[in-house]
Amino acid sequence: MNLFTDIRTLVIDSLTGMTGEGALPEGLDFANVAVEPPRDAAHGDMATNAAMVLAKPAKMKPRDIALKLANRLIRDPRIEMGIADLSSASEAEIEAAAAKAVAGPGFINLWLKKHVWQEVLSEVLDAGTDFGRSDMGEGKRVNVEYVSANPTGPLHVGHTRGAVFGDALAALLAYAGYDVTREYYINDGGGQVDVLARSVYLRYLEAHGQEVAFADGTYPGDYLVPVGQALKDKVGDAYVGKGEDVWLAEVREFSTDAMMELIREDLAQLGIKMDKFYSEKSLYGTGKIEAALASLEAKGLIYQGVLEPPKGKKPDDWEPREQTLFKSTDHGDDVDRAVKKSDGSWTYFAPDIAYHYDKVERGFDELIDIFGADHGGYVKRMKAAVSALSDGKVPLDIKLCQLVKLFKNGQEFKMSKRAGTFVTLRDVVDAVGADVTRFMLLTRKNDQGFDFDLDKALEQSKDNPVFYVQYANARICSTLRKAEEQGIAADDATLNAADLSLIADPAQLAVAKKLAEWPRQVEIAARTHEPHRVAFYLYDLASELHGLYHLGKSNEGLRFVNESSQLATHANLALARAVSVVISAGLGILGVKPAEEMR
Numbered sequence: 001m002n003l004f005t006d007i008r009t010l011v012i013d014s015l016t017g018m019t020g021e022g023a024l025p026e027g028l029d030f031a032n033v034a035v036e037p038p039r040d041a042a043h044g045d046m047a048t049n050a051a052m053v054l055a056k057p058a059k060m061k062p063r064d065i066a067l068k069l070a071n072r073l074i075r076d077p078r079i080e081m082g083i084a085d086l087s088s089a090s091e092a093e094i095e096a097a098a099a100k101a102v103a104g105p106g107f108i109n110l111w112l113k114k115h116v117w118q119e120v121l122s123e124v125l126d127a128g129t130d131f132g133r134s135d136m137g138e139g140k141r142v143n144v145e146y147v148s149a150n151p152t153g154p155l156h157v158g159h160t161r162g163a164v165f166g167d168a169l170a171a172l173l174a175y176a177g178y179d180v181t182r183e184y185y186i187n188d189g190g191g192q193v194d195v196l197a198r199s200v201y202l203r204y205l206e207a208h209g210q211e212v213a214f215a216d217g218t219y220p221g222d223y224l225v226p227v228g229q230a231l232k233d234k235v236g237d238a239y240v241g242k243g244e245d246v247w248l249a250e251v252r253e254f255s256t257d258a259m260m261e262l263i264r265e266d267l268a269q270l271g272i273k274m275d276k277f278y279s280e281k282s283l284y285g286t287g288k289i290e291a292a293l294a295s296l297e298a299k300g301l302i303y304q305g306v307l308e309p310p311k312g313k314k315p316d317d318w319e320p321r322e323q324t325l326f327k328s329t330d331h332g333d334d335v336d337r338a339v340k341k342s343d344g345s346w347t348y349f350a351p352d353i354a355y356h357y358d359k360v361e362r363g364f365d366e367l368i369d370i371f372g373a374d375h376g377g378y379v380k381r382m383k384a385a386v387s388a389l390s391d392g393k394v395p396l397d398i399k400l401c402q403l404v405k406l407f408k409n410g411q412e413f414k415m416s417k418r419a420g421t422f423v424t425l426r427d428v429v430d431a432v433g434a435d436v437t438r439f440m441l442l443t444r445k446n447d448q449g450f451d452f453d454l455d456k457a458l459e460q461s462k463d464n465p466v467f468y469v470q471y472a473n474a475r476i477c478s479t480l481r482k483a484e485e486q487g488i489a490a491d492d493a494t495l496n497a498a499d500l501s502l503i504a505d506p507a508q509l510a511v512a513k514k515l516a517e518w519p520r521q522v523e524i525a526a527r528t529h530e531p532h533r534v535a536f537y538l539y540d541l542a543s544e545l546h547g548l549y550h551l552g553k554s555n556e557g558l559r560f561v562n563e564s565s566q567l568a569t570h571a572n573l574a575l576a577r578a579v580s581v582v583i584s585a586g587l588g589i590l591g592v593k594p595a596e597e598m599r
Contacts, residue, residue, distance in 0.1 A: 001123040001131070002519035003116070004046065007078075008035040011048050014072040023068050025058055037517065044101075044109030045513060051106035062106030070098035070108050080111040117512035118500040124515055124578040125496045129585040132518040136526065137178030143359050144170040146370035147267070148185040151259040152196045154223055155266040155425040158372055161450065162401045163425070164441045164591070166370040167272045168531035169399075171589045176526035181364070182275045188256050189280035189351060195219065196259065197252035201239065203228025204251075208240055227258045269429045270438060271591050278358075283351045292357035292389065293326075293339060293350065301327045301388055307338060326353070331384035331392075352378075353385045360390045367396045368529060373447075376400055397529055401446045408454045432457045435592045439466035442535045442590055460598075465539050469583060470595040472542035475549060476580040477596040479560045480573065488561065488569060495577050498570040505558060507551050508575060511544045518582050531589065538586045545579050 011033060018024045033054070038047040051066035058065065074081040074097050081089075081097040089097075103109050124131045146166025149159045167182070174180045199219040202212040207229045214220040231239075231254055239247040260277070267274070283289055296302050306320045324340035326349075339350045359367055367386060371378065379398045386396040406413040406423055408431075413423060428437050431454050440457050443465050444450045460467050483490040503512060518537065525533035552559035560576050562568040584594045 001120070001127075002134070002523070003112075003120060003516045004035050004520045007046055007110070007112075008033065008048075010073065010076055010078075011035060011050055011069070014069055015050060015054070017072065018068060024054070024060075024065070028054055028057055030054075036520075038109060041510075043103065045112045046110045047103075048108050048110070051102075051108065055106065063102060066102040066106040066108050067095075067098060070101040071095060073108065073110060074098055074101060078112055078116050080113045114504055114509065115501070117509050117516065118503055120512055120516045121500050121503060121575060121578050122496075124581050125492070125574060128581055129588065131581065132175070132522045132585055134176040134519065134523050134526065136523055137173060137176045139179075140177075140365045141179045141181070141363060142173055142366040142368060143181045143183055143362075143364045144173070144368045144370070145183045145185055146170075147263075147272075148187065148370075149263065150187045150190075150192050151256050151263065152192050153219060153221055153259065154262055156422040157404050157406060157425065157428055157452075158401075160270070160425045160428055160437065161404050161441050161446075162370045162372060163267060163270060163272055164438045165399065165401055165446050165531065167270070168438070168442055168534070168590050169368065169370075169529055171591060172522070172526050172531045172534065175585075175589055176522055178526075182273075184274045184277045185355060186256075186260065186277055186279045186281075189284055190348070193252050193256055194248065196255045197248055198244075200224055200227050200231060200255040200258075201247065201251055204231045204239065207232040208237060223262065227255060230258065231255075266425045269426060270434050278355065280351055280355070283354045283358075288358065289346060289350050289354040292354040293324075295357060296326060296353075296388055299388065301330060302339070303327060305336070307336065326385070326388075328381055328384035328388070331387040333380045333384040337381050337384075349381065349385075352382065353389070356382065356386050356396070357389050360386065360394050364394065367394060369396065369398045370446075371398055371400050373400050373402045399446050399529060402449045404441070404450045404452050406452050406454060413454065428452075428454075435470075436466050438591050439469070439535060439587075442532050443539075445530065445532050465535065466592075467598075468546075469538045469542045469587070471598055472545045473580050473583045473587075474595045474598045476545070476576045479576060483561050483569070483573060486561070488566070488573075490573050490577075492577070495570060495574040498574040499567055500571055500574060502568050502571040503575055507548050507558060508572075511541075511548055511575060511579060514541050514544045515578055515582055518586075534586050534589050538583060538590075541579060541582060541586075545576070 012030050015024065015028070015030055015033070019026060019028065030050075033048065033050045035046050035048045038044050048069075050069055051062040054060075054065055055062035071094060073079055074094065081094070082100075101108050101110060127133075144166055146169075147155070147159055147163045149155055155163065170180045170182045195218060199214070202214060202218065203224045205228075206212050206225070231251065234254070235250075239251070293302055303325055304322055305325045306322055307325065309320075321342040323338045323342050325336045326339050328337045329335065337349055338347045339353065340346055356367065369382065379400070382398060383396050386394060406428070432440075436457050440452060441450065456464060457466070458464075460471075462468050480490045503509065518541075521533055521537045525531060548558060549560070556562060556564060557568065558572070560569070560572045562572060580594070587594050
C-alpha cells in the first residue's frame, strides 16, 4: 500500500475526468503531477502541484485549474472537507470547501480522514516487513558493482564506506522489486599485483630467516607476514635465491588468492556477500577486450589519432603519438580516449570497456558503479563507453563516495600497525561493531565528506542516530514484553485484531502518518539511488515514537499500556508494533540487525 500513490491516482483520474468534460484541453502530460507531504504539516496531510505544472501547457490560470480539481478531489470519501455528511452538502458548501483546499496561486492541500491512517496501521500489521515493498523494479535486472578494491591488502576505511553504501543500495533496489546482482571487480590484471608478489616474496625470504628491506612502492604491512609464511609452507625453499622469471607468475597468483580471501573475510565482518567476483585478468588473452573494441569499431567509434596534450602545463616528456582512440565525445565525454598505446599495449581504459561490455552482454537493464572520490575523472568516459556499447539502451549510474575521516578522543585516528599506513575496515568494526559502522556511514549522502567520530558512534543520546533508532525499537520490544508479563496478550495475532479506531489522538495519528510515508520513501530512495534517505526516515520515525512515549507520561490515554482500558492498550500496542515493523524493515535494508534491548 502506497497511500501517496493512491491519492496521486485519484488526482490523475480527476484530471482525466476534467479533460473528458472539456474543463482541460486534450493531450496534457500528467507525468510531472506529484502528490507529497507539504513542508508544513499545518497545511495538510498531502499536497499536489497539478494545477501549477499544467497551467502553462493548458494555457489557463493555475488557480482556475486548482478550484475545479479540488472540487472533484474533496468528494472522495477519504478526503476530510469539514462536512459530516457529504451526501447532504450543498454545492455551495462543496465549493467553499474546495476553495479552502487551494493555497496561494494553485497548490491544493488535502486533509485525510482518521480512518485512512488507521487503515495504514492495519496494512503494516498485516504485511509485516513487506509493508513498503514495491514492484517498481519488477522485470528489471540491475548490476551493482562496489568495493572492487585492488587485491593488494586489507580493506581500509575508505573502502568501508563504498562497501556499506553499495550493499545498502543493492538491498534497497531488491526491496523495490529489482533483480539485483552484487558484483566485485578484481583488479588483478595490472602492475600492482606484480608489486604485491614482490612484497610477498620479501616476506617469504623473511620467513626463511633472511633480513629484508622494503623499497619504495612495495607493501610493508604486517598483513603479508602470514602470506609469506604460507608460501614457505607450500613451496619450501624452492624460490630462495631465484630470479623473478622463476617465481613471479606463481607468487602473483598465490598472493592475489590470499588477498582476496582476506578481503572476503573483511566483507563478512560487515555482513556483505557478493554474488559474483569478476577477474580483470580473465579479460586478457581471451579475446574479450578485442571483441568489445570490435563492437565499437563497427559503429565507427574507433580510429587512429593523436590526442591533444593535457590541459594546463604540458609535461616535458609529452610527445604527440598516434594511438588507437575511442570517439567518446560522440557519447558525451569531453575528449576522446586512448584504448591502445602506440607500442600496441592496452591502456587501463580498454579492459574497463571490455568489462562493461560483458555486463551489457549479460542482459542487465541498468548498471551502477560505486567508485571512490578519486575516480571522478573516470565518470564521463565510462558513461560514454556504456552508452556506445549498448546503443544508449543501458544507463550507467556512477556513485562517488567521498573520504571518511576517523576521530577518537577528539583526535584524528590515522594509523593501523597491521596495515602500516591506513586504518582498516576491521579496525573500525572492532571499535564500534558492524551495525553501528553500517548505520553511521549511511547518515550522510555518499558524495559528502564524513567525519566518523568513534566515541560519538557509541554515545547513548539523541545526537547518535543509530542509538536513537535502535532505542526506539528496543523500547517497543520492552513494552511488549512487559505487557505480556502483566498478563496482557501482545502477540501479533491479537494486535492485528485490535480496534484501531481508538487511535485518534493527533500525536498517535502523527505516528501513523509517518508510517504511511514509508512506501513512498522506499521508491524515492530506490529511484535516486540514495539509501541514506532510509536512515533519515528511520530517525524521523523514531523521533515520533519517542515523542508519543513521553506524552504518555502525563496522558494515560496515550500510554502503550493503558491500565484503564484493555481495548485502548491493544490499540496502542498495535501502533507501537507497527513502528517496530517498519524500523525492522528499514534497518534490514541498511544491513543492521534491529535491537530488541539496549545494554
